[in-house]
Amino acid sequence: MEIYIHIPFCKRKCAYCDFASYAGVSPEGRRDYIAALKKEIRLAGEKFRDRRIDTVYIGGGTPSLLSGDETADITDSLAAAFPLFSPEEITIEVNPESTDGDKLKSYRAAGINRVSMGVQSLDDRNLVAAGRLHNAEEALEKLRLAGEVFDNVSCDFIIGLPFDTPEAVVRELNAAAALVKHISVYELTLEEGTPLTLSAARGETVLPSDDGVAELLETAVDALAAKGLGRYEVSNFARTGYESRHNFGYWTREEYVGLGVAAHSFFGESADSAKARGIRVSNPRSLAEYVAGTAGAESFDSLPRASQERVEGREAEDEEIMLGLRTLRGVDGQILRGRITPAVARFFESAGEGRLRLTRDGLAVMNSVLAEIL
Amino acid sequence: MCAISIDIILDSDYNNVNTFGKIPLRGRGEDALSLDKIRNFCIIAHIDHGKSTLADRLIEKTGTVSAREMQEQLLDNMDIEKERGITIKLQTCRLFYRHGDDEYVFNLIDTPGHVDFTYEVSRSLAACEGALLVVDATQGVEAQTLSNVYLALDNDLEILPVINKIDLASADVEGVCKEIEDIIGLDTSGCPKVSAKEGIGIDDVLAQIVEKLPPPKGDPDAPLKALIFDSYYDNYRGAISMVRIMDGTVRAGDRIKMCSTGKVFEVVEVGVYAPSMKPVSSLSAGEVGYIAASVKNVSDTAVGDTITGADRPTESPLKGYKKATPMVYTGIYPADGAKYNDLKEALLKLQLNDAALSFEPENSKALGFGFRCGFLGLLHMEIIEERLEREFDLDLITTAPGVSYHVTKTNGEKLIVDNPTNLPSPTEIDSIEEPMVKAVVYTPPEYVGQIMELCQDKRGIFVDMTYIDTARVQLTYRLPLNEIIYDFFDSLKSRTRGYASLDYEADGYEKSDLVRLDLLINGDMCDALSLIVHKDRAYARGRGIAEKLKEAIPRQLFEIPIQAAIGGKIIARETVKALRKDVLAKCYGGDISRKKKLLEKQKEGKKRMRRVGSVEVPSEAFVSILKVGDDN
Incomplete structure (x- = not known):
């Protein structure tokens, strides 16, 4: 089983963000949240006492807003709560402006062995448009610093920001690739109601066209490959051996328990049964509701939930396809039997051992392909 | 539909209302009100000249409905009619009016004003002896004023001009009167000058209805002869016929025969619209009302048919109407193919109420099963489409309107x-x-x-x-x-x-010199998009439609050529480029619900698409080509 911990605090919300994150939470609010989180950790540890914990991912929000001690408190709680706690990979997400050498060292002391930095762009104009709090120079410096403390450093990029050009994308990715083992490249998605969406709708921010973004993404794939970072998932690139174990669990439908506000979990009655008959639950999105609800809960099963659904049969199979096709490993050819129509056949290729994956063109139009075969 | 949906409560014990003096409200029956106390009339006008407003004032003024119960444009009771401010279906209402010492019964039959509905106008005219011709004092005689007047004259109706909207600053009463005399040849001296909106001059209209419009003729003791001038389906009572009794008398319990089919029914109820349905004991020669006879099949109450007594039939059925000929045709298909039967039911019900609507099943490769429908004109078509969508909750795809x-x-x-x-x-x-x-x-x-x-x-x-x-x-x-x-x-x-x-x-x-213009999507002809056009227009039209389709068809996994062709010769081509990328939802923190939702949305959108060969074409694409003008 994998564990996801959500730290919902941010200094400021980014212009494109619609995730569960809150700016301006008071120190008391933060304390209450961590207390609730630790309680949830304890209840989850009771519920999943027989599960071996393989990975931990501390995401946000901005986990690097926590002090070194607060972070250690959380990892210690995990180790104490889960009897079979033996993670190979513990990742923490950080932002450049809230990262420093001491903090990085305290992470290492707390057992964390992977850092993922939200760089997003190395063009200062893009960083301003996206509402980020760092500049390009600071991002590169902090990546270098992280590389001194950790072997396994990753960073995130967003493609499709206003000043992106193919040349800039190549230049920026080359600069980052020289410092890290792993890069995630996401496409900018305009989520409803975010400042960036509104400003784009008003014409104040001009974003690259759809075809332009498609070109940028393909440029990114080539640039990273040239630097030795292979595409092992539609948005993820790594040097051999540095693929993210944790994220891979999501795509292969491993069990995971998400702890914290708005966190998502997927698990079965037993470790073996989740794939065929799993449950997906999500926690409340509101901080207050989460904190109050968790305080009142006596067991993992009585925790407040925003959603809960059972996934089995055809739906489980659909999930396996939808998630598996994101990866280089693809899915077992058997479950695609009878689903691949002539219209989309050309987007599939062999992944060896009877498995099928999407071609590079296929990855670009994955939704359309999925809509055809699910 | 029709008057039954008007929710106006008169005194509950209708038969005992004495407001109307000695008028026997149960109908004329034995101690019959003489024919000369009845006036059957309609109101004809160009669209927007204030016909419905005048009808409202007449109803209000005669106390048929109290002011409290008065609802603007009482007779226009279809949602669409209210919204568009036009009358589509004819409506009737019985009014009581005291003139001097005498009590009169007025049967007012409201008529549509639009050119498309000439057929309906002629139906209501056949039930009347007189017509009020409403002319807007600010507009004067308009195209439909004339055509409706000619219809009325064809039906030997006495026409009483009424000049409306005299309260408006731009009113030119004298000029309009002169126009009516010059163009139509009607005497306007002393004709009512009113403002229906402000309630000015309504008394004069009522008085002149008595004085200038002739009473009906007919023999209450002769064999029954009743003209069906409209019919509609009531979920509880079956098909209801709206009738004008020409001769004879009809009561509940009578056995009646439909002259065209010979089918016999027993009358369950006869009544009048006041303006809601009110049962009466009998309807006699000269009167207007309804007959309910548990007729299950709507085709048994064909508009224009004559109802007679089964035991004592008339020897000379009425002429009826010339069947309305559709002028405009279009294919109507359910957006969801599974709703074919619902569409059929809905069309059948509308047809009962709208004798001018015709339809027959047709089959399109692109759109599946649907109907080729015939209409009197474009407005008629729009109204029917709107009624299908609103009253029957159907999602429709319609093809470009054409002619025969x-x-x-x-x-x-x-x-x-x-x-x-x-x-x-x-x-x-x-x-x-x-x-x-x-x-x-x-x-x-x-x-x-x-x-x-x-x-x-x-x-x-x-x-x-x-x-x-x-x-x-x-x-x-x-x-x-x-x-x-x-x-x-x-x-x-x-x-x-x-x-x-x-x-x-x-x-x-x-x-x-006409040709068929075909549209090919990815090389496959889309039958639902074919049009017949004049040869000289074909190029411009073909180009225009191809351009519209290019905008309406979303990019797909392959390049899609769109071609316009005449008899195999390509005259225009556009291309929908292949989709290069989809929006990529990330599965952040194991939240795959976002991605699932995105996919569901995509699949939902797919369901609303029609397949032409291997191409998915959204329903809107079929509609968008209707908007290709020669100017673009």
């Missing part, structure tokens, strides 16, 4: 083609004739040039131009109907800033 062509094949065989798909191949066609109309446009003189240019553009042949006065001109053109239904109305409106009015009537068929 007479085709002579080279082997001498003659065909009538109202669906472009059925047009034989060019080599088999000897000639095609298209329906023509005589179009009359009334306009201020400054737009004459614009209108002539438009008519010329639309292949019109100039017939006549008359100056009615210095402010108005009547232009007459002979035009192909095909051009009128295309975008003529819109062009006319925009070129004359809404000042011109149009009326048209069928004017035979004319040989013409």
Whole structure:
């Protein structure tokens, strides 16, 4: 089983963000949240006492807003709560402006062995448009610093920001690739109601066209490959051996328990049964509701939930396809039997051992392909 | 539908109401109110001249409905009628009026004003002896004023002009009276001058109805002879016939016979609209009301049929009406193919209420099963589509409206083609004739040039131009109907800033150089998009439609050529480029619900698509081509 911990605090919300994150939470609010989180950790540890914990991912929000001690408190709680706690990979997400050498060292002391930095762009104009709090120079410096403390450093990029050009994308990715083992490249998605969406709708921010973004993404794939970072998932690139174990669990439908506000979990009655008959639950999105609800809960099963659904049969199979096709490993050819129509056949290729994956063109139009075969 | 949905409560014990003095409310029956105390009339007018408002005031003034219960435009009770401010279905209402010492019964039959509904107007006229001709004092005589007057004169109706909207600053009462005398030849001396909106002059109208309109004739003791001038389906009582009794008397319990089918029914209830349905003991010669006889099958109450007594039938059924001929045809398909039967049911029900609607099943490769429907005109078509969507909650796809062509094949065989798909191949066609109309446009003189240019553009042949006065001109053109239904109305409106009015009537068929324009999507012909157009128009139209389709069809996994073709020859081409990428939802923190939702949305969208070959075409694409004007 994998564990996801959500730290919902941010200094400021980014212009494109619609995730569960809150700016301006008071120190008391933060304390209450961590207390609730630790309680949830304890209840989850009771519920999943027989599960071996393989990975931990501390995401946000901005986990690097926590002090070194607060972070250690959380990892210690995990180790104490889960009897079979033996993670190979513990990742923490950080932002450049809230990262420093001491903090990085305290992470290492707390057992964390992977850092993922939200760089997003190395063009200062893009960083301003996206509402980020760092500049390009600071991002590169902090990546270098992280590389001194950790072997396994990753960073995130967003493609499709206003000043992106193919040349800039190549230049920026080359600069980052020289410092890290792993890069995630996401496409900018305009989520409803975010400042960036509104400003784009008003014409104040001009974003690259759809075809332009498609070109940028393909440029990114080539640039990273040239630097030795292979595409092992539609948005993820790594040097051999540095693929993210944790994220891979999501795509292969491993069990995971998400702890914290708005966190998502997927698990079965037993470790073996989740794939065929799993449950997906999500926690409340509101901080207050989460904190109050968790305080009142006596067991993992009585925790407040925003959603809960059972996934089995055809739906489980659909999930396996939808998630598996994101990866280089693809899915077992058997479950695609009878689903691949002539219209989309050309987007599939062999992944060896009877498995099928999407071609590079296929990855670009994955939704359309999925809509055809699910 | 019809008067039953009006929720107006009269005194609950209708038969004992004594407000109306000695009028026996149970109907005329034995101690019958003499015929000369009855007036059956309708109100005719150009659209917007205030017909429905006047009807409201008459109802209000006679106390048929108290002010509290009065609801604006009482007789326009379909949602669409209220919203558009027009009358589509005819409605009737019985009013009681005291004139001097005498009590009178008025039967008011409201009529539609739009040119499309001439047929309905003629139905209501057949039930009347007189007509109020409402003319807007600010507008004067308009195209439909004239056509409705001619209809009324054809039916031997006495016409009482009523000048409306005299309260408006721009009213020119004298000028309009003169126009009525000059153009129509009606005497306007002493005619009522009113403001229906303000309630001015209504008493005068009521008095003149008694004085100037003739009472009905008929013999209450003769064999029953009742004209069905409308019918509709009531979920509880079955098909209800709205009738004008010409001769005889009908009561609950009577056995009646439909003259056209010979079928016999027992009368369950007879009544009047006041304006909600009120049962009475009998209806006699000269009266207007309804007959409910547990008729299950709507086709058994055909509008225009004569109802007579089963035991003592009349020897001379009424002539009935000339069946309305559809002028405009379109394919109507359920957006969800599974709703075919619902659509059929809905059309059947509407047809009962709308004798001018015709339909028959048709099958399209692209759209599946649907119906080829015939309408009186574009407005009629729009109204029916809207009623289907609103009253029956159906999602529809409609094909481009077309007309009915007479085709002579080279082997001498003659065909009538109202669906472009059925047009034989060019080599088999000897000639095609298209329906023509005589179009009359009334306009201020400054737009004459614009209108002539438009008519010329639309292949019109100039017939006549008359100056009615210095402010108005009547232009007459002979035009192909095909051009009128295309975008003529819109062009006319925009070129004359809404000042011109149009009326048209069928004017035979004319040989013409017509071709079928086909649209190919990814090489596959899409039957639902085929059109018959004049050869000279084909290129522009083909290009226009191909451009629209390019916008309407979303990018897909492959490049999609869109071609317009005439008989296998490609005349225009556009390309929908292949999709390069989808939006990539990340599965952040194991939240795969976002991605699932995105996919569901995509699949949902797919379901609403129609397949043409391997291409998914959204329903909107079929509609978008309706909006291709010659100007773009």
